[in-house]
Amino acid sequence: MNPGSESDDLDAWASKMLHVRAGDRRIAMPIEVVFEVGTPGPAVEVPHGAEWLHGLVQWRGRLLTLVDAGLLFGLRRSRAGKLVVMRNLNVETALAVDQVIGTECPDESAEVVLDAEMLRSHAAFQPGAAVILETAPEHG
Amino acid sequence: MTHWFKRQTSMRGRLSILLILLMVLPMVAVGWFGFQSLAAGNAEDVGNVHPDDIRNRAGLRISETVEGFEQGLQVALLDLSSRLVRLRGTDAASIRMAFGDLPPEQQPAVVAEMDTRGVIKPALGAEATAILKPFAQQTAPSRGYIALPGPGTDASSDAEQLYQVAIEPRTGGRAHIALRPMGGENGASLLSGLPLGSTVSRALTLANAPVQAREMGSHPDVGRREADAFAVHDGVSPEFWQTAITMDGRHPVHQVRIDETFIGGIALRDPAGEPVGLALVAATDHDLFPPFGQQGDPIAKIGSIIGWIAVMGVLLAIGMGLVAPRWVWRDIRASTDFIFNSVDRLRELVRRNSRALDEQSAVIKNLMDSMNSLDTASCSIADTSRVLAHSAEQSAWVSQSGNQNAETAQRGVVEVRDRVASLSDQMEELERRCAAIGSILGFIDHLSNETNDLSINATIQAAGAGGSGRQFATVASEIGKLADQARKSTRDIQQLIEQIQVSSRTTLDATKEGHQVADRCLDSFEELESAFARILKWVEQTTESAHGIEHSTAQQAESLQVVSQSIESLEQRARETVGNYQAVVEAADELAELGAEMNVTWRVG
Helix, strand or coil: CCHHHHHHHHHHHHCCEEEEEECCEEEEEEHHHEEEEECCCCCECCCCCCCCEEEEEEECCEEEEEEEHHHHHCCCCCCCCEEEEECCCCCCEEEEECEEEEEECCCCCCCEECCHHHHHHCHHHCCCCCCCCCCCCCCC | CHHHHHHHCCHHHHHHHHHHHHHHHHHHHHHHHHHHHHHHHHHHHHHCCCHHHHHHHHHHHHHHHHHHHHHHHHHHHHHHHHHHHCCCCCCHHHHHHHHCCCCHHHCCCEEEEECCCCCEECCCCHHHHHHHHHHHCCCCCEEEEEEEECCCCCCCCCCEEEEEEEEEECHHHCEEEEEEECCHHHHHHHHHHCCCCCCCEEEEEECCCCCCHHHCCCCHHHCHHHHHHHHCCHHHHHHHHHHHHCCCCCCCCEEEEECCEEEEEEEEECCCCCEEEEEEEEEEHHHHCCCCCCCCCHHHHHHHHHHHHHHHHHHHHHHHHHHHHHHHHHHHHHHHHHHHHHHHHHHHHHHHHHHHHHHHHHHHHHHHHHHHHHHHHHHHHHHHHHHHHHHHHHHHHHHHHHHHHHHHHHHHHHHHHHHHHHHHHHHHHHHHHHHHHHHHHHHHHHHHHHHHHHHHHHHHHHHHHHHHHHHHHHHHHHHHHHHHHHHHHHHHHHHHHHHHHHHHHHHHHHHHHHHHHHHHHHHHHHHHHHHHHHHHHHHHHHHHHHHHHHHHHHHHHHHHHHHHHHHHHHHHHHHHHHHHHHHHHHHHHHHHHHHHHHHHHCCCC
């Protein structure tokens, strides 16, 4: 890193992309839409859901919609070895991916490059994309 | 007649008859001479003596006979007296000792003892006691005849009976008395035992008593005949008695002649000398002088017997001479035919035996050849057996050496198997440790993943923090790199571990296979050892059998030598037998010629 161009480095650092592998694709997405990565627990299948809807998974006390990134942005279902919790989208959701490669600068290694706008406008991340049955509120 | 005799007899038969006649005629002459001498002697005895002379001679002979009779009775009385001297007492044992060897009919009827008081035991009748007591009280022994009523001690019968009595005084006025009855069986036994001849009648009678048949002895020799002889002369008895008792000691016998019968009598006296009975003898002239035979010359009698035998022999010889040739000729003819047939059969048998001997010789020759071949074979077998025994001994040595090598190899295999087993254990332990390392590596990989996720999340959070999070993002990036390197290293280690595991599994499989191979090898070694043991045993048996065969073949060779010698001896005997058969045939031919000559000589056929 060159100290003389600290602002450029900061921009570069801020524009880093999160590279993941899902299905048969290497997908790059902007860090700003990523909340955290982790290892998912067992997912509950949603009956009559979309094909890319992997299911519902409990994550840190919340119920997230788990979307298969392989089918959503590629041709093959991912193994859902890792999940990427998304933010700044219309709904709280997470992507099921095979592997989290790391945060890297934008390059040409990614086969699918996602941006925030595209993700926000994607149907999969719109309200009602996943049918979630209301659960009875817990009464202390 | 001459022609008939010649036709019926052969020359030898006629010669035999002539020889018999020559032998028998002297014997006939001797017999004729003896017969003539016997007839002449009897004619002289009977025909040339005067009847008075005969009567005188008969009287003298009857007198001698009566005296002999009385002397015989005296001898019996002396025997009774001498036995009484040996009497020790009147108990049964003493009586049996003194009189036991006498015949039962000559036993004394009474053996009694008179004590110092004059009492006789066993008790006799009063009359008998009165008669005996005076004699018993004398100091000298006495003997004689007495007449007592009743038979012995039986007083129920009044008839008197004649007894021989012997009295032997003892010390202190005692005396032993023995009474033997002379009538019945006792008298008959005594009379039959006297040497008077069977043709003279004898009897004993009491004083003045007529001679009755009941008083005669009932012995067969002196039975009915005497009774008849004396009973006829009852009327003369009293006079005869009176005369007889008056005869003095020089001429004690009184005799009378009635018709052809002489009767002689002699008195029987008691111990005091008083007559109590008579001993009678009766005989006819015929009894005293038999007309022929008894007084004949013994040489003449023997000559007469020989002469009669010779006459019978002559007649028998003539008959046999006429009849026997016919029988003999037939027998000779049958015998010669039998001889001819036997000779023919003998020739046939000799021919058969000769053929059999020829065949036997051929068989013996073949047998000799076989024996020689067998001997050669036995020698070959013996040589082969020796070679076999030598080879078997070498095989035994090789088997023992192989067995020792096999045992050495077996011990090596056992050691290899044990080491392989130890290696297998070590490989299994290595497998377990690799598995443990893999487990640890998995946990490290999990930690690396988590660390990587944390570094990524830190980077994401640092990006959200803006400029203040830049350093933090750098640290997060370095942590992520370290985590990535750790993950890579973990994967490399994992690969190495996996390679080690693959190698260890391969080694383990190889060790297991080696262990199995070692086990199979040990099994093979055990089988090999067993096989070597069997081979050694077989070799020992083969050696023993080879030695046995060698020994047996040696014995067989010796036996073959003995058999060969026996066969040669047998062949020699066969040749000798052939020669003997030839001699037998020649002897048979000579026998046949002799039979033919005999047929011609005896005019047979």
